[in-house]
Amino acid sequence: MIIINNKIAKIAGSVLLSLLGVAGVKGQPLMNGQVTVRNLFVSRSDDKLFISMDIDVSGLEVKSNREVIFMPALASDDHTLSLPAVMIAGRNRYYHHLRNDNLRPATTQIYRRSDVSVVEYRTVVPYEKWMNTSKLVTLNEVCGCCEETLAGENKPLLALRLEPKAFVPSYIYVRPKAEPKINVLEGSAYIDFPVNRTEIHEDYRRNPVELQKILSTIDAVRNDADTRIIALSIKGYASPESPYSNNERLAKGRTQTLKEYVQRQYNFPESIISTDYEPEDWAGLERAVENSDLQNRDAILALIRSNMEPDAKEWKIKKTYPADYSWLLKNIYPGLRHSDYAVKYEVRAYTDVEEIKRLIKTQPQKLSLNEMYLAAQEMETGSEEYNETFDIAVRMFPDDEVANLNAANIAMSRGGLKSAERYLQKAGDSPQAIYARATLAALNKDFDTAKKMFEETARKGMPDAEKMLRQIEEIKL
Structure with a gap:
C-alpha cells in the first residue's frame, strides 16, 4: 500500500507511536548524487512495520521520454519483500502512463518530474520476525520509451536491528484487610527456688535479674501510650529429676507464686493473668541432647522419645549412661527449670499517613499491613x-x-x-x-x-x- 494521501498519512502517524525504531543517516545520495534520501526511519508497532523517508529529486534530470523508478525492498538472506515503487517521469512518459494505465507494478506511484521536488514516501507492511535483521534496499532504474532499461543501480539504504518486543508487565498490588493489631512479647525467666519449695525470695541468687526481665517486658508495653495489655500468661517448668508427682507439685506451685508476685507489682485484673505448667520439660531436654556431643547421644534421644513413663525413662538414662546423666544434671537440668511468659497487647489504629510513615522507619512492629x-x-x-x-x-x-x-x-x-x-x-x-x-x-x-x-x-x-x-x-x- 502506498501511503501518499493525508488520510493514510494520519494512520502512519499513529503507527509511529511504536516501541522499536531504527533511523537512517542524515542524507543518503543515489544516482550519483542526483537524488538524496533523507529522514529515513523504520519502526515496528505491534504487528506492523512502518517505513518512512523523504526522496529529494530536486537535482534529478529526467528527459521527456525517460523515467526513473525507485523500487524499495526489505531483504534478508532468505526473504525479500518488494515495497511500493515510485516513478519520476518526464513529460511524455508521464502522459503516456496516464493514457495507457500500464504501471509496473500496479502499486507504483507516478510523479511528473516538473511537479515534484520531494516525494514523502510512507508505507506500512505486516511485520514478520525475519525483518528484525533485514536490510532496506532500493533498485533504481532509468528507462526509456519501448520499456528499454538504460541504467540500473542497486543501493542499500539501512540495516535494520529491531529487537523482539519485550513483555511490559502490569503489577497488581493487594490491599490487606484492616484487622486488630494483636502482638505478643515473650521471654523466659530462670527463677531460683529453695530446694523442694515453692516460695519466691526476691534477692535469692539470680532472682533480682530474672524477675526484672519479666517486669521490664511488661513495662515496655504498659508504659507505651499506644498499646493496651489484654492478657499475660505464665507457664512454669520443672526438670525431670526426682519423682514426677513431686515435680508436678513444684511446677504448679512455683507458677502460682510467680503469678502472685506479678499481681502485687501491677494489680492487674484477675482475668488478665493466666497460668499453666509442665511438670517436666522433656521437650527442652530433647533439644539440648540433640545439640550436644554426648557419647551416647542417639541412645539417650531414643529413650527420651520412647513411650516409657517419665520416672522410668529418667531412671533408665541415669542407670545406663551415668557419665552422660551426670553431665546433663549439671549443665542442662538447671535450664529446664524455667518460667515462660508472654504479654499479649493491642496497638491502637493509625490513620495519619505522615505518622505511619514515621513509624515505618522507627517502630514498624506497631503497624498493620493495611496501615503500611x-x-x-x-x-x-x-x-x-x-x-x-x-x-x-x-x-x-x-x-x-x-x-x-x-x-x-x-x-x-x-x-x-x-x-x-x-x-x-x-x-x-x-x-x-x-x-x-x-x-x-x-x-x-x-x-x-x-x-x-x-x-x-x-x-x-x-x-x-x-x-x-x-x-x-x-x-x-
Whole structure:
C-alpha cells in the first residue's frame, strides 16, 4: 500500500507511536548524487512495520521520454519483500502512463518530474520476525520509451536491528484487610527456688535479674501510650529429676507464686493473668541432647522419645549412661527449670499517613499491613520509599500471603526474579497470586506457562489479564 494521501498519512502517524525504531543517516545520495534520501526511519508497532523517508529529486534530470523508478525492498538472506515503487517521469512518459494505465507494478506511484521536488514516501507492511535483521534496499532504474532499461543501480539504504518486543508487565498490588493489631512479647525467666519449695525470695541468687526481665517486658508495653495489655500468661517448668508427682507439685506451685508476685507489682485484673505448667520439660531436654556431643547421644534421644513413663525413662538414662546423666544434671537440668511468659497487647489504629510513615522507619512492629499499604498509596510508585515500605511489610509479616504477594511485585519491578519466586511460594493461590506467577513466567520468557495462567486469571475476572495475553500473542508473532 502506498501511503501518499493525508488520510493514510494520519494512520502512519499513529503507527509511529511504536516501541522499536531504527533511523537512517542524515542524507543518503543515489544516482550519483542526483537524488538524496533523507529522514529515513523504520519502526515496528505491534504487528506492523512502518517505513518512512523523504526522496529529494530536486537535482534529478529526467528527459521527456525517460523515467526513473525507485523500487524499495526489505531483504534478508532468505526473504525479500518488494515495497511500493515510485516513478519520476518526464513529460511524455508521464502522459503516456496516464493514457495507457500500464504501471509496473500496479502499486507504483507516478510523479511528473516538473511537479515534484520531494516525494514523502510512507508505507506500512505486516511485520514478520525475519525483518528484525533485514536490510532496506532500493533498485533504481532509468528507462526509456519501448520499456528499454538504460541504467540500473542497486543501493542499500539501512540495516535494520529491531529487537523482539519485550513483555511490559502490569503489577497488581493487594490491599490487606484492616484487622486488630494483636502482638505478643515473650521471654523466659530462670527463677531460683529453695530446694523442694515453692516460695519466691526476691534477692535469692539470680532472682533480682530474672524477675526484672519479666517486669521490664511488661513495662515496655504498659508504659507505651499506644498499646493496651489484654492478657499475660505464665507457664512454669520443672526438670525431670526426682519423682514426677513431686515435680508436678513444684511446677504448679512455683507458677502460682510467680503469678502472685506479678499481681502485687501491677494489680492487674484477675482475668488478665493466666497460668499453666509442665511438670517436666522433656521437650527442652530433647533439644539440648540433640545439640550436644554426648557419647551416647542417639541412645539417650531414643529413650527420651520412647513411650516409657517419665520416672522410668529418667531412671533408665541415669542407670545406663551415668557419665552422660551426670553431665546433663549439671549443665542442662538447671535450664529446664524455667518460667515462660508472654504479654499479649493491642496497638491502637493509625490513620495519619505522615505518622505511619514515621513509624515505618522507627517502630514498624506497631503497624498493620493495611496501615503500611495506606501509606504506600501516598508515595511515588516505584520510588525507594515505596519499595522499602513493602520490603519492611514482608519482614514484619513473613508468612502473610498478601505481604509476600506485594513483595513479589516489588521484586519483579526491580528485576529480582529469584526473590520474587521465593515470595510467591508463600503468596497463596488467590487470582492475584496466580496473576503474579504468570507475570513472573512471562518475565522469564516462559510464555506458554504465562499464557495458561493469564487465561485462568482472565476467567476469574482479573482486569489486566486480557492485556497481558494480547502482549504475549504479539511477542509470539
